[in-house]
Amino acid sequence: MARLSDARRVALSLVVERRLRGARMRELMRGSAALDALGPRDRAFATRLTFGAVLAEGLVRRLIEARRRPGVRLRARVRDALSVSAFELLYLSTPTDVCVSQGTELARRADPHAADVAHALLRALASHDLPVIEAARGRVAVGGNDEGDLALVAAVPPVLVRELVASRGRPFARELLVSLSEPAPVYVAANHLVQGDDEAARLLDAAGLDPRPVGMGGSFALGRPAGLARSGLVDDGRVVPADLSSQLVAAAAAPAPGESLLEVGQGRATKTLLMESCVHSRGGLARIHAIDASPFKVDLARGRLGRLGLGERVSCQVLDGRKVAEGGLAFAPEGGFDAAFVDAPCTGVGTLRRHPEAVWSLADDALGEALRSLGALQTDLLRAAATRVRRGGTLVFATCSPLRHEDEDVIRAFLASPEGGDFSVRDVLESAGLAALGPRAVTLARDLAGPTDLEGCLCVRQRLGGPDAHFCARLVRGT
Ligand SMILES: C[S@@+](CC[C@H](N)C(=O)[O-])C[C@H]1O[C@@H](n2cnc3c(N)ncnc32)[C@H](O)[C@@H]1O
Known part of the structure; x- marks a missing residue:
């Protein structure tokens, strides 16, 4: 019997826990003592295994079903191990013999009677399915972008590949799908309310996080991100962990100092903080009123902002964003807000590296249904927020998805609606907030921009080692 490695044992315990608790893997990993107890290499390997197992679970389930002998039943824990x-x-790239022997031990750990069945199944996958996936990988590695190959290589549902290709074309889809094979980079933004960029870089460096400036004022990619939570820099509000695309979107949505902004879909207030930090670097603060439909998130956001001293400038309210036109806002300036920002609920296709559980919930008909219902909700949120924007004011819409149905199509539906009639699209890259982050921020955003058929909108490309795919549109109301 081979000795089971610690990293695989921890990966299995996390996958089992996720199934039992229905929790998001990212959240489970954040609080996992077993993961924290591993050395850096084992920790990185266990992280890779857990995220990968969750991302590929739909495909692996189908392959195992096809290879399972009739009459052989597998307990849930054994399925997790497999x-x-x-x-x-x-x-x-682990050698097959190592995978099979460690996989057999993992299954034995889940159920002492399952070792033989697991061994036979893994051998069958190695003989029949591994060569098919390797062949697809070979074609994609030399530039191939056949949709079936891409679905296999990225372990995602074919319908998702088709939708990506239809939305942004094959090169964009290929880059995004290939990027799923590596963990997402970790970015942080210096919180300008607390300190400048140099001091943030010094603190990140002293904490051993290896900060690398990305060319946008105050934004860093971390070379060694594992110690970020332990460093205390996030709890102290010194830095805000946020993908680079979220930082770009927040900068584009940030109002001018002294202006008022209605934020719809505040979540845990990450972009609220980023916006205030951006406003502060222009010499003041904004007055933000933020709403979210989730009481849990509003509580978190209020607590976070209060701890960071923003309780006076930002108010948070539980409210369905579709209702803001009907009254019910706890704060509403006369004549309307100077700006509104709708950070819309979406499929999250641009953040699959961070939330791999979303991948197979979008299989088959589920993707079309999600796009239909989310598209309607996104349009309604935008229409309702628009009624609260003053004449000459700005309305920014964002999703963390590059799928056109929840991006440009929503903007077009909004522009055709009665509330959208006097709004027009402006270039995201020309927003004052982005310019405030320095000229290189605009160049960086331009380099990251993917194709869009609505001029002025930004859809960030997702490449290996790069930020998430986000969409952002900026609209201005006529005077
Ligand atoms: C993309 S997330 C927001 C992320 C957040 N702004 C941040 O920076 O971390 C979308 C948010 O919309 C909220 N939401 C969903 N439906 C809503 C609705 N009808 N009205 C208001 N908020 C809603 C969700 O609870 C979620 O927090």
Whole structure:
């Protein structure tokens, strides 16, 4: 019997826990003592295995069903063990014999009677399915972008590949899908309310996080991000962890100092903080009133902003954003807000590296249904927020998805609606907030921009080692 490695044991315990608690993997990993107890290499490997097993679970489940002998029943824990080992076998470069022997031990840990069945199944996957996936990987590596190959290589539902290709074309889809094979980079923004960029860089460096400036004022990619939570810099509000695309969107949405902004879909207030930090670097603060439909998130946001001394400038309210036109806002300046920002609920296709559980919830008909219902909600949120924007004011809409149905299509539906009649699209890259982050920020955003058929909108490309795919549109109300 081979000795089971610690990283695989921890990966299995996380996958089991996720199934039992229905929690998001990212949240489970954040609080995992077992993961924290591993050395840096094992920790990185366990992280890779867990995220990968969750991302590929739909494909692996289908392959295992096809290879399972009739009459052989697999307990849920054994399926969990197989999902980890099959992912390693099919998607990482571990030698097959190691995968099979470690996978057998992992299954034995889940159920002492399951070792033989697991061994046979992993051997079958190695003989029949691994060569098919390797062949697809070979074609994609030399520039191939056949949709079936891309779905196999990225372990995602074919319908998602089709939708990506239809939305942004094959090169964009290929880049995004290939990027799923690596963990997402970790970015942080210096909180300008507390200190300048140099001091933030010094603190990040002293904490051993290896900060690398990305060319946009106050924004860093972390070379060694594992110690970020332990560093205390996030709890102290010195830095705000946020993907670079979120930082770009927040900068584009940030109002001018002294202006008022209605934020719809505040979540945990990450972009609220980024916006105030951006406004502060222009010499003041904004008055933000933020709403979210989730009481849990509003509580978190209020607590976070209060701790960071923004309780006076930002108010948070539980409210359905579709209702803001009907009254009910706890704060509403006369004549309307100077700006509104709708950070819309979406499929999250641009953040699959961080939330891999979303991938197979978008399989088959589920993707079309999600796009239909989210598209309607997004349009309604935009229409309602528009009624609260003063004449000459700005309305920014964002999603963390590059799918056209929840991006440009929503903007077009809004512009055709009665509330959208006197709004027009302006270039995201010309927003004052982005310019405030320095000239290189605009160049960076331009370099990251993918194709869009609505001039002025920004859809960030997602490449290996780069930020998430986000969409942003900026509209201005006529005077
Ligand atoms: C993309 S997330 C927001 C992320 C957040 N702004 C941040 O920076 O972390 C979308 C948010 O919309 C909220 N939401 C969903 N439906 C809503 C509705 N009908 N009205 C208001 N908020 C809603 C969700 O609870 C979620 O927090």
